[in-house]
Amino acid sequence: MNDYLERNRANWDERAPLHAASRDYGVERFVAEPDYLSEVVRFDLPRLGSLAGLRGVHLQCHIGTDTLSLARLGAVMTGVDFSPASLEEGRRLARLCGADIAFVESDVQAADTRLPAGSFDFVYTGIGALNWLPRIEDWARVVAALLKPGGRLFIREGHPMLGAVSESRQDALVIEQPYFERAEPLVWEDDGTYVETTGKLAATRTHEWNHGLGETITALLGHGLQLTALEEHDSIPWEALPGHMVREADGEWRLARDRWRLPLSYTLQAVKRPGRDRPQERLQLVS
Template sequence: MSNDAFIEQNRRNWDDRAGLHAQATTGYRLDRYRDDRSLLSDVVDFDRRYLGDLSGLKVLHLQCHIGTDTLSLARLGATVTGLDQSGSSLTAARELFASVDTAGRFVESNVYDAVDALDGEEFDLVYTGVGALNWLPDIARWGRVVAALVRPGGSFYIREGHPMLCTLDDERDDTALVVKYPYFETVEPMTFDQADTYVDTGGVAVAETVSHEWNHGIGEVFMALTNAGLRVTTLDEHRFLEWRFFAHQIEADERFHLPDHQIDMVPMMYSMAPDKPS
């Protein structure tokens, strides 16, 4: 299969997930955002310490899914555009924004085609949330897209699962940390056939079960952005995850950590914040 075919199969997988994720009381529990008009997603609530004041800024959210993080950026004062290749995800995002009387624009496009889809528009901040890069086969090409979307003097921010974490076997019955998958970007993807997704769906299974993923080392992500003309000013590695990856992780404050004897052994996530020189 070609990369285009892999990406298309992933789109179908995410179209199927979107309806399950957009439930009122399961999935992403969207009713929380309707009941509390000040609520931020856990992801953006953590990231805001890196983002600074968003009041009045034009913000583009790449791979926005059903829009909970996009809505949170709007609630911090940004004028938001969300972009995703899943039409079903964007339908859910538009419905969420309409239900809370919040302005937002949503554009359906593969991330690699974002520059054309947005007619070359540039943004004060381009934002990518958790769980995005693993769906992309070519990180260098991604870096060029990101750089083209950031205005001179603007910035980019991403928080993502750490590529070292993504090498580890998460299906073991014991607590050993064992490398199973490649750390560096590979030509062929890792292909998975799974009927479940990463949130509670009320027992409903995903119908389009096959998906394809790629890992990208920290150096590969860093060089993709710097070779495209961005300047990385922040790179932090984190000891927690937003979701349970290992069965033996400990939940605290709605995040998941390894137990004390392992907590310093493997980074779970990272934040990277480049800017574009004026």
């Protein structure tokens, strides 16, 4: 296994119980309120359309709150993540809520070897996922492999323009990091996480990459997907730029002033064109 994958997985294994215990992820509300949805999926609702009866796979599902939310909208869901601790929390949450969700442990870049090819009506990727992957091309290949012909990709992600802005400069918005994908990772040292918690991480080093919007679209087009929607947003679900942002009633963070200066996230939808399936062995689902 690559060093970056080991480091990132150790970090997310430690984050999982902290996130499950935090108010930000709302685990207690999910258990107490059968119709409760995550703030991330609530933001997506106007764009998702009906999911009733559709078979969906949530790539990089973490502790499964968004996965459960999609199941509550009527989808038959599978969650995929590389962190066994995250999947343990996801299975626990599904069990407490009486939800039938399959959780599969896999690096997202190999998910097409762990799940049946061409069998999903939609692939969902939530926000804060692509920055953990070194090559957007590998992700696009997996998305295409998992979708049925005519199946849909739905992703909301942090905008790569935001990813290029310095998080430490509170006096100005400064372009400091790469916008385009590079072979070399951005290496971070941080013993905290993005939710309110008193816990500290021992696995503090993580590796991340930015992926330009054009690079992401081009990779999807190259694997037989057709772009159907692209929307840029002035908000994101966490305080991505400390000192520059305010949290509003919908739970989203926005620039405190002059919001027209910077896109913070985007929603992309694409459909797999017919005739793009490649002959390959159909694998059995392992949960």
